[in-house]
Amino acid sequence: MPTVWSHAFVIEETPAPNSYHENSPTEVKITFNSKVDNNLFTIKIYDEQQKEITSQLAEISDNQKEIRLKLPTLDGGKYRVEYYVISSNDGHPVQGSFMFQVADSKAPQDPVDVIEEDGENNNLEEEPSVSNSPKQEIKETSIPNFSEVIIHLMRAIYYFGLLFLIGWILLWRIVKNYANDVKKKYLFWGTIIQMLHLVGLSSVILIQLNIFTINGLSFTPDFPFQTTFGLLWIVSLLMSIFGFLLLFKNQWFDILWLGVIVISKSLNGHALEFEPTILLVITNSIHLITASIWAAGLMFIILFWRKHINYVQSFLPKFSKYAFSSIVVLSITGIFISYFYLEGFDLLFSDRGILLMIKTGIVFLVILVGVMIRSKMKEMQTVDLKRWITLDFILMFIIIIIVSILTYLNPL
Numbered sequence: 001m002p003t004v005w006s007h008a009f010v011i012e013e014t015p016a017p018n019s020y021h022e023n024s025p026t027e028v029k030i031t032f033n034s035k036v037d038n039n040l041f042t043i044k045i046y047d048e049q050q051k052e053i054t055s056q057l058a059e060i061s062d063n064q065k066e067i068r069l070k071l072p073t074l075d076g077g078k079y080r081v082e083y084y085v086i087s088s089n090d091g092h093p094v095q096g097s098f099m100f101q102v103a104d105s106k107a108p109q110d111p112v113d114v115i116e117e118d119g120e121n122n123n124l125e126e127e128p129s130v131s132n133s134p135k136q137e138i139k140e141t142s143i144p145n146f147s148e149v150i151i152h153l154m155r156a157i158y159y160f161g162l163l164f165l166i167g168w169i170l171l172w173r174i175v176k177n178y179a180n181d182v183k184k185k186y187l188f189w190g191t192i193i194q195m196l197h198l199v200g201l202s203s204v205i206l207i208q209l210n211i212f213t214i215n216g217l218s219f220t221p222d223f224p225f226q227t228t229f230g231l232l233w234i235v236s237l238l239m240s241i242f243g244f245l246l247l248f249k250n251q252w253f254d255i256l257w258l259g260v261i262v263i264s265k266s267l268n269g270h271a272l273e274f275e276p277t278i279l280l281v282i283t284n285s286i287h288l289i290t291a292s293i294w295a296a297g298l299m300f301i302i303l304f305w306r307k308h309i310n311y312v313q314s315f316l317p318k319f320s321k322y323a324f325s326s327i328v329v330l331s332i333t334g335i336f337i338s339y340f341y342l343e344g345f346d347l348l349f350s351d352r353g354i355l356l357m358i359k360t361g362i363v364f365l366v367i368l369v370g371v372m373i374r375s376k377m378k379e380m381q382t383v384d385l386k387r388w389i390t391l392d393f394i395l396m397f398i399i400i401i402i403v404s405i406l407t408y409l410n411p412l
Helices: 145-174 180-214 226-246 251-267 279-302 311-342 349-381 382-406
Strands: 010-014 019-021 027-032 034-048 066-071 077-087 093-102 112-115 120-121
Touching: 027 034, 027 077, 034 066, 034 112, 093 180, 145 180, 145 251, 145 279, 145 311, 145 382, 180 226, 180 279, 226 251, 251 279, 279 382, 311 349, 349 382
Parallel strands: 019 093
Antiparallel strands: 010 027, 027 066, 034 077, 077 093, 112 120
């Protein structure tokens, strides 16, 4: 199987990290394995006093895989290069930094050690060389831990809204024969879920734009229409807004809305950076739909249990079949997706791999809980049944949180 990666990563840095130069380099050049956004990129270079040495802007190559910054003649000393780019397909931010040294022409000196961020000393090489190891890891967005928590929290809210809303629409069209009082309450909660989805989606977009700004990226108002992820943001946002007017009212709009939202989500992620792309996009879409049915069904049971217990009990046998089928499909598609995202499980013990294993373990627990729920349904043990369904809902809650983190992680 060919080597594939989720986000852009560096295959070449010039000057080489920790290199020593008798003469001033003429430019800084960073080459990536795949396209980066042609509007959202930056290279900055600082001297030992942390002063930026040039106000000139970086340029990008025609194939969008190389960014470079022309340098003025540098005095002797140590210099730090910082770069920040956005992966063109999935919109993930990637950044990195390295140091190099220029000899002092007035007072020649031996190369000195450069202190890395991790505190280790690395001797500078006497001759510049190119770093081109495909395994070189690139640091992702370097933002405070509190900010990372906020990012994951808002992404979790977005995923809750997304899954519940897709499933809520599907159940609305699948079940159909709702009593009037149940129908009224169902539509009320449908509106609440739509609000949750819109808040989550808007927050994720605004946070991402803020990250761009923090890292020195400037963008024009038309940039969403020049990037894959930006265009998908706009489409999803518009569909979310129009949904308040037409969802649950027109069957064909519901189908259109589901198709656009599911495909947009599947395209705006890791699948575009892997092969076979089309198959992975389709698999991601199926994975999302089946997860939504399971999530929405559990939410329906929890919300309607107290005041509509008779209706819930009549719904349970149908949901049990849907839930069992969903878990089977989720397991198959999840294993398939993980195999490609983890390079045939070569990255199983990376941060992403560990989270995937935890998620898989929880899915296994969900299957066991599902068996218990079916058993309690046959025995008509209502109290125990609710407890097991609540546990199933909690496990689903944890899985969604893990997914919100997984979709932001680089699997390298």
